[in-house]
Each structure stands twice: as structure tokens, then as C-alpha cells.
Amino acid sequence: MKYNSVFDIIGPVMVGPSSSHTAGAARIGLAARNLFGRQPKWAKIHLYGSFAKTYQGHGTDFALAGGLLGFATEDTRMSKALDIAKDKGLEIVFIEDSAKTDHPNTVRLIIGDDDDKLEIVGISIGGGKVEITELNGFQLRLSGNHPAILIMHNDRFGAIASVTKILAKHEINIGHMEVNRKDVGKEALMVIETDQNVEDNILLELKEADHIIQIAKIVS
Secondary structure, three states: OOOOOOOOOOOOOOOOOOOHHHHHHHHHHHHHHHHHHHOOOOEEEEEEEHHHOOOOOOOOHHHHHHOOOOOOOOOOOOOHHHHHHHHHOOEEEEEEEEOOOOEEEEEEEEEEOOOOEEEEEEEEEEEEEEEEEEEEEEEEEEEOOOOEEEEEOOOOOOHHHHHHHHHOOOOOOEEEEEEEOOOOEEEEEEEEOOOOOOOHHHHHHHHHOOEEEEEEEEEO
């Protein structure tokens, strides 16, 4: 299997017991936190396939919590993440979901706070590597091997050009780009993989570009 999608995560240096069920789960949780932009106050976590069957014994539960808390896979606090989450006011509900999925190690995280919420679907594909396959109903493939920015925008003429013009001005090279939309003229999602991390001042400039609604970034 090739790990060459947009969000490939190398590893793992990890707290065990399992690279797929622990390290991979932690990386999915961390990706959700990064895309949300802060620690959520609550999380509803749907577990599918082998994740649903073994999540307590293999540490998938505390790994997902650790990721949502911002812990790296090697963080020694990982095994205590459920207790730490409770102390920090992060309420987590795990749901063993029987729906069929394309991959046995699949999790859907719905996270939020008083102001906003986010929903992602992630899969752990082995060796600590993961893919994010869905974000707020948009299909995508993210793996984390390179920096990425995710831009929600109105599906209008000039939206993509306004973004690429700003990136070119700041000499940000695009390694991979895809655009998904739910319907013509509605909201769309740009996923842009870059060769270097995009600084916050550039993100602020992008937010002011034509037809842009929201921006999140993933740092390598």
C-alpha cells in the first residue's frame, strides 16, 4: 500500500500498545483539534469495525482523547488522557457504531464548543499512518506528510484565483490541490498542500480574499 495522499503521517514514536489503534487514533484526534483550531469542550466519537470492538483494550479511547488535548503520540500523559480530559472540562462520549465502512479502523469525530462544531472521519491505515477522508460532509484525502491549508469558500468565479495569487506573491509553492463542492454555486472546500508552513499573516490575508468563508491549517 502506498501512503501518498495529502495527509500522510510518518511514524510512529508512540505510547502503545498499538500503532494502528493507539498512535493512529491519537493522530486523528490531533488532526481534529488542529482543524477546529482549539481544544473543544465536547466530543461525540463514533467507532466502527475493529475500532468499535477493541477500543478500550487497545487504547483507542485514551489516544483519541489525547489527540483532542493536543498530545503528540509519544506524550507520556497519553494513557491518562481520559482523566485529564475530564479535569479540563472536555466531555467525551464514545459510540460503538455498527454501520459498515470501507476500512475497519474508522472513526467519526463530532467536536465543538459554545460557538462552533466540526465533524471529521478518519481511518488508521497501519504503522501510525492515518487519512482524514471527510470534513463537514466534504470528501477529501489528507495525511499530514506536508503542511496544508483548508479553505471553505463560496463556489464563485475567482475564488480559487484569489487564493493562488496570494500564495504566489508570498512564494508559497503548491504541491497538491483539490477542490470539492456539494452543489454548484454553494459552499466549496479547497485543500492545498504546500512545500512550507503557511504563516499566520498570510492566512489573515487569505481570509480577506474574494469569497473566502473560513480557513484552517495543518502544520507539518
